[in-house]
Amino acid sequence: MIEQIRKWLKRGDNATACLVLFVPRGRRANDPVRTVYAFLPAACRKSAEVRLLEEKPSAATKAAHSKPGKAAARSVVLFAHPLESHSGFAVNAVNGRDEDALTVEWWNESGYQVQALVAHVCHGCRILNRESWRAIFPNWVSYTVDIHALLVEKRDRQIWALIAKAIVDATQEYDSVVGLKERICASYLEAMEDLSESNMERDIVHMLHFQKAMDGIMSSDESYYE
Numbered sequence: 001m002i003e004q005i006r007k008w009l010k011r012g013d014n015a016t017a018c019l020v021l022f023v024p025r026g027r028r029a030n031d032p033v034r035t036v037y038a039f040l041p042a043a044c045r046k047s048a049e050v051r052l053l054e055e056k057p058s059a060a061t062k063a064a065h066s067k068p069g070k071a072a073a074r075s076v077v078l079f080a081h082p083l084e085s086h087s088g089f090a091v092n093a094v095n096g097r098d099e100d101a102l103t104v105e106w107w108n109e110s111g112y113q114v115q116a117l118v119a120h121v122c123h124g125c126r127i128l129n130r131e132s133w134r135a136i137f138p139n140w141v142s143y144t145v146d147i148h149a150l151l152v153e154k155r156d157r158q159i160w161a162l163i164a165k166a167i168v169d170a171t172q173e174y175d176s177v178v179g180l181k182e183r184i185c186a187s188y189l190e191a192m193e194d195l196s197e198s199n200m201e202r203d204i205v206h207m208l209h210f211q212k213a214m215d216g217i218m219s220s221d222e223s224y225y226e
Contacts, residue, residue, distance in 0.1 A: 018048040018172045023080035023102065025090045027054075032160075033079050035151050039161035040168075048077075048168050053102075055091060075116045075171045079164065086126040089119075104132045115139065116174045118167060118184070122146045129224045138220060139177050141184060145216030148209045150202065159206055163191055177219035188214040 022037040029035075034052070041050045080089040080102075088101035117140040119128060124142030127133060150156050166187035174180055188210045195203040195210075218224060 018075045018077060018168060020044065020048050020050040020077045020168055021053055021079070022051070023053045023078065023089055023091055025081040030151070032149055032151055033081065035157050036079065036160050036164050039158060040164055043161065043165045044168060047172065053091065074114060075118075075174050076114050077118045077120070077168050077171050079120045082121055082123055082127060086123065088127065089121060104130075104136065107136050116141075116171065116177065116180060118142070118171050118180070120147065120164070120167060125218050125224050128220070134220070140220045141177055141181050142218060143213065143216045144218050144224065145212060147213050147216075150205050150209065153202075156202070156206070159191070159195070163187060163210070166191070177221050181217055181219040185214050185217060 020040060022033050022040070024031040024034040024037075037050075037052050044050050078089065082088075083090045083101045088103035088106070090101050114137060117128070117137040119140060119142040121127070121142060123144065123146065125144045128137055128140045128142055149160050151160060167184055170180060170183035170187060173183065192207045192210050195207050
């Protein structure tokens with residue numbers, strides 16, 4: 001899987017412009033990240049590279065991929081969970097250790113330039129706002145809040161998959177973090193408008209969750225205070 005991601009980052013202008021990376025925190029089938037991932041490969045098809053990362057590469061694997069050539073700028077959409085220390089993004093980090101996370105060092109050693117990052121991660125701003133992370137991802141959009149989702153029934157999961165696809169689409173149209181944030185917010189608003197026309201009580205829950213997520217969206221050009 002890491003080799004596939006590395007190859008994607010080294011592609012030329014004919015490559016898809018967006019890498020969508022799903023990083024579940026555990027092996028449970030009901031992990032929210034894993035649940036939404038099930039719908040995305042077919043939804044995105046050739047418009048984006050969609051990958052599921054279930055384990056962090058070993059030191060030997062990372063060493064083999066060091067010192068790569070220069071790569072074109074690409075955008076990344078990350079669906080993941082934060083490490084409890086907010087030092088990185090958890091990868092089956094059952095013990096909450098940095099060695100079980102995608103840390104700043106893990107991203108930095110690739111040497112690739114990423115044009116923009118969208119981190120669909122609870123309190124992702126606490127990670128990305130740090131100076132060391134800004135050096136790698138100067139342009140990002142993430143959240144200042146916990147992201148809640150009702151994912152019990154298949155229709156619930158499909159609703160969130162549509163939001164995930166809309167976020168990917170918005171990222172592919174990247175021109176600035178301001179414009180990217182606005183497009184993502186517009187996706188939430190459009191979804192809420194569609195749900196408001198149904199007579200299902202559970203859709204009220206979805207709309208409340210969408211509203212909270214939208215209110216917590218922040219871009220790298222804004223000031224963030226913990």
